[in-house]
Amino acid sequence: MDVLDQSEIRIPRRHTGRRKPRWQPTVQEALKCEKSEKRRTSAIMLGLSIKEVSAALREGKLSATELCRKCLQRIKKTRHLNAYITVTEELAMRQAQEADDRLLRGKPLGPLDGIPFSVKDNFCTENIETTCASRMLRGYCPPFNATVVQKLLDQGAVLVGKTNLDEFAMGSGSTDGVFGPVRNPWSYAAPYRTLSHGTDPDSDWVITGGSSGGSAAAVASLSSFLALGSDTGGSTRNPGSLCGVVALKPSYSLLSRHGLIPLVNSMDVPGIMSRSVHDTAIALSVLQGRDEKDSTTVQAPDSHPAALPQEFDVRDLCVGVPKEYHAPGLSAETLSQWTRVAAMFERAGARVCEVSLPHTQYSIVCYHVLCCCEVASNMARFDGLQYGHRSAVESSTEALYATTRHEGFNNVVRRRVLSGNYFLLKQNYERYFVKAQQIRRLITEDFRRVFASGVDVLLTPTTLSDAATYSDFIQEDNRTRSAQDDIFTQPVNLAGLPAVTVPTSLSSRGLPLSLQLIGQRLQDRKLLAVAHWMEQQLDFPLIRFHDEDDVQDTKSERNRDRERTSGS
Template identity: 40%
Template sequence: MHSASKPLHDLGVAELAASLRAGQVSAVEAAQHFLGRARSHESLGAFLAIDEEVTVSQARAADARLAAGTAGPLEGVPLAHKDIFVTKDLPSTAGSRMLEGYRSPFDATVVRKLADAGVVTLGKLNCDEFAMGSSNENSAYQPACNPWDLSRVPGGSSGGSAVAVAARLAPAATGTDTGGSIRQPASFCGITGIKPTYGRASRYGMIAFASSLDQAGPMARSAEDCALLLSNLCGPDPDRDSTSLDLPTEDFARSLNDSIDGLRIGIPKEFFGEGLSADVRTAVEGALGEFEKMGARLVPISLPRTELSIPVYYIIAPAEASSNLSRFDGVKFGHRAKAFADLVDMYKKTRAEGFGDEVKRRIMIGTYVLSHGYYDAYYLQAQRIRRMIADDFQQAFKSCDLIAGPVAPTVAWKLGGHGNDPLADYLADIFTLPASLAGLPGMSVPAGFGDGAMPVGLQLIGNYFTESRLLNAAHRLQQATDFHSRKPEGV
């Protein structure tokens, strides 16, 4: 049926939704096309689970609603979910052996809301184990490969999501961002991703890592597509998630085409110091120059506690992880050791076998900082500095409307490039952690290319509940540039 000028996999969410409504393509045709692409690109390691029967069944139901005139805003659009969201029709592993083969009795709220909008699920996507990592190398199953250079990491923890979108295996995907896990892989893979204000999207059914930081968000090729997805995955969930904000559903696409003439963009001096590589700086400054051409004004600002965000995050996040992951003990669900002497031995062997090195590392750090004698010195102090980091942003927003800078200090590094040095991964999060600690919305927008012709992302950070302003700025940049529409060779 499809006879458009470009192949289905080159259509974005908005284009595909329009084609489905116009009857130019059926939901079944779209689903089967993307399933075929997923099968032919298995070597990228993007997917952890696919069930063609489930996907085609959902697509047939979408076609029936399209024919009946009862279609949702995203009816028939295929999308894949990061394997940190539980799904009743597909296994949910969080990239861990601990949950290998686990089937949830319910769907995560984000999954359900997108299904209510008409989305068809293509499968579950690879991620760092329990979302702990910056490279997707911590997946218990396989690392995903960056489609721009198969020898490089795609970023993490939402690496599979970024790979699937960049390689045109899906027009969009869900991700989660605890310390940058939507923004950093979006930057490394040349796509667009947004983390909304903490509490905008329900965490119900998101397998928890750090509850005061975890937030769901969309990953797609354009700001327009992200706006459409965000409008349908956000919203209050008071009966299931106590951290969900009581805010009405919002149309985040409403201001996409507004002028940005006079927009004040804050440029933090701490984001442009010695640690920033020259190629990333050049690409980011080029994008900022495009904003200036459109009438925006660059305003120098300071976020003086930027460097402290790393030790603060790597105290608070592991502390919450040690608590959240205590449930994985082999008793009720998940992996259980086959041979053990008694209950305590079962706990020990189950967790030793089920968890990977990075998860064990963070559990041990978290348990330590929460232990008697260290809680005040580490955890409480980290929480105090977290509050100061949030205050720094509020001071900055007195003189600017949004903040811009790099997403990461470098382009994607080689697989295994950080060896067994977890601190190297941690340091790569320095520009994304502050917004996460403050609970602010942030996004990554393709801004050009750096060393090795690898993508570079521009990070945009807004004040609370200003997602529409971020998406507007990103959309205007994408109207002036074509970085978001470029794709890796061979896909």
């Protein structure tokens, strides 16, 4: 079937310059398009915020099917990014049509009705392949929707596809999945192409970060207005940061994990990615709350409205800056952003103070032990008997198990399973698991103490620097990379706190730099209010691609790359 508009779309070469607050095309600008300008305006339309596009849908200035078609076209145009594993074209068009029917009757389901979104491929989607980017689950179609997916569908949001990731969300680059690495859209954007002096985009492209790299790339490249990621040690915030999108890791237990294929149950949270804090807040209000299917969920603390306060006074705010986050390897540029934003808060009247989180340094090793243990346990169900990959070796049940698991999992998963089982052995349990849990408590206690002393939010870097090129990134193995890249994000998961990353500016290489705000448990709304204020003061640009030819060129390269990955 072919529902796509066949006309060529070119990505605009230039935006209307910088403005304050953050650059946004007006709806009128986006919609008063003549046919000759169609290509240009479609990108502008895709760059609108959810709030704006939702208003346009209600006012009938735009149809949901048209919007959906544009997103699907954008997905095709950006296929070289390898952001999507599955594109649900047919379903999306059907959902969009239903949204249009409701919109025509003047009865939209809510602010997300007709809004295209994508979902990381470790959330179950009913009758839609859910792979976890693993050979183990290739071809697996769950018979149910994850609660967070269902909630978005119930709001009329339009699912355009399932996004790429590291296998079973284990990684920080989105480079270790069976479908190959995800490319950062900013690799093909004007600033990077200009500043990297015209080197070959096929070899110098940068990674998205991970493990929710596909979701981050989808939102950053304007093919989805909203994407779900998952965040266990930073998997939503890390790629959010490197791709220049707003990425929220909500408080543990605020969002249901039912249908999220687990990495570490006690740390996993569905993450929200969008291009503005406001859009994130809309999604959060839809997704949060108790779910009978997940016993660890709690009721959202209060029934606050979806909208964030327009005027937020930071003068009553105390912003903590943890001294331990001045970590080795922190780039000068990230540090200067950190300093700049802290100063910005201070200038606006907030109290900025240095705080100490002494046990943060142990977070990596603690996380490593707990993560491997739960991975070993969670992966035990993949034995080839009921679903997923099944080896042809059937000489005995044990041989069937062993070869199925060997063939189905990549090295990263297998190593974590092995380590986890070792840590859980009776003779090792006290030495590793129990000790790690004790350290986890100390880390949690660090945060509690700081917040009890009057700090409202913590301001930290999200990543050490801007995105690395793929060729640099793969110089180190997954384990080393995860340990390096998660240091600012992971303690938050151990403590169950909410954290959001907000892009601040482009680096000297033309790549996004971001900072993280950490809030108190279940105070996600307050955290977003602060993030919203910060976003308004900053001036982060919308992506603009270098030119269409770059996109064309990379296609062949991408295919080569994919063959190589799947053939190995």
